Amino acid sequence: MITRIMASEFLKIRRKMILFLIFLGPFGVIGLQAFNFGLRYDWLTKVHKDDLWGGLIGAVSMLSIPTLLMGVTIITSMIANIEHQTNAWKQLLALPISKKKVFTGKILLTVLLLFVSCLLLAVGTIVLGLLLKFGINIPLLYLIKMCFFPFLASMPLVALQIWLAITMKNQAVPLTIGIVGAILSLYSTNFPDWVPWKWPLLINDWGKPIYSVLVGLVTGLLLFFISVIDFNRKDVK
Template sequence: MTRIMASEFLKIKRKMILFLVLLGPMGVIGLEAVNFGIRYDWLTEVYKDDLWVGLIVEVSMLSIITILIGLTILTSMIANIEHQTNAWKQLLALPISKTQVFTGKVLLSIFLLLISCFFLAVGTIVLGIALKFGTDIPYLYLLKMCFFPCLAALPFIILQIWLAITLKNQAIPLTSGILGAIISMYSMNFADWVPWKWPLLMNEWEKPMYSVFAGLGTGILLYFISLLDFNRKDVK
């Protein structure tokens, strides 16, 4: 797996994938900078009890749809490296198992998304300091709101990488992921068992970890289901 992951990183070295990893958090922070710049007095009045929490909430609300659209584009680009060069047969002919190939793609997608979440957290800190919110930063809350939505979105990561690998026409995975992101925007009133609600970290118990556990559990189940499907079919 170490050699496979090293190979995957080499494949994306000169691709736009790494730029996309940075573009997502930069876009969110940039939009929030404009938001606070235009509505500074009103927003600081709304969040006067804790300006840092207010900033983190605003960033988190915008980052969720960014994560869902970002993972859709990211997984498509990762899978499309082999599709564009018709390299799937050559790759699967190597002395490595299909399980390792599929797992490598999944781990790469998750790792890149977590890196993106890290840059989102750093960008939030920089923005808050620039807005003169002080240095009393709630780091634990910041990390939760930056990383938890990504973990809760694990089923969508698995689903999108599975679709992107098994379907050469990337229009279908991209359409599926974008529709899912749009549904998630309006899912706050959905039942707690609906996966599109999990990245919002909202549930009747008001415990974000429940949404994370639901996402992780369903994601692991989907991983094994998609892995079985990948192992039994030919990828063209």
């Protein structure tokens, strides 16, 4: 059943701007870093001469985090708005499909699209590094960590945004919360470790990025279950 739901969700977004945004995010980040390194190549390669790949990956990662959070906000709103714009929630929920599966399909679609975007970011970083002649000794584990760990740590924000976007017909509130959160993430290095918008930065008092990932996954799962229960009880118009 969930396979059919996912197939239906992909059909709905086939001609939407969502797929364009999935490509725009990572390629926009890579394009900006290509411009940055191209403009200041001599200086940046001198600064990162001991670890050229590490310098590039770190620069890409710092720019990709607010881009990721903005992407979460916009994509979840667009996915939910497909039904809101056509007033199709009642027709959808009248089908012999449980509300839990409908909600799960929406969040799985969001997670899958964001995963593809992170994968494109990793591939784009490799291509950029090769074009910049940084050699073939690519630190793949570090690349994977910096491209995918922020995504995993942001799971609570994914669950929160899809929950708000689905249960509120007026998308101004979810969009405002998401945009403010993305802006806050830029200044969250000194925030307490319990602030979810800090977790994608992979910074914590223990100095262990994996802790931010684990707390993000656990909290995201908890929020998912809470939102499913709420959606199951609520009438969505």
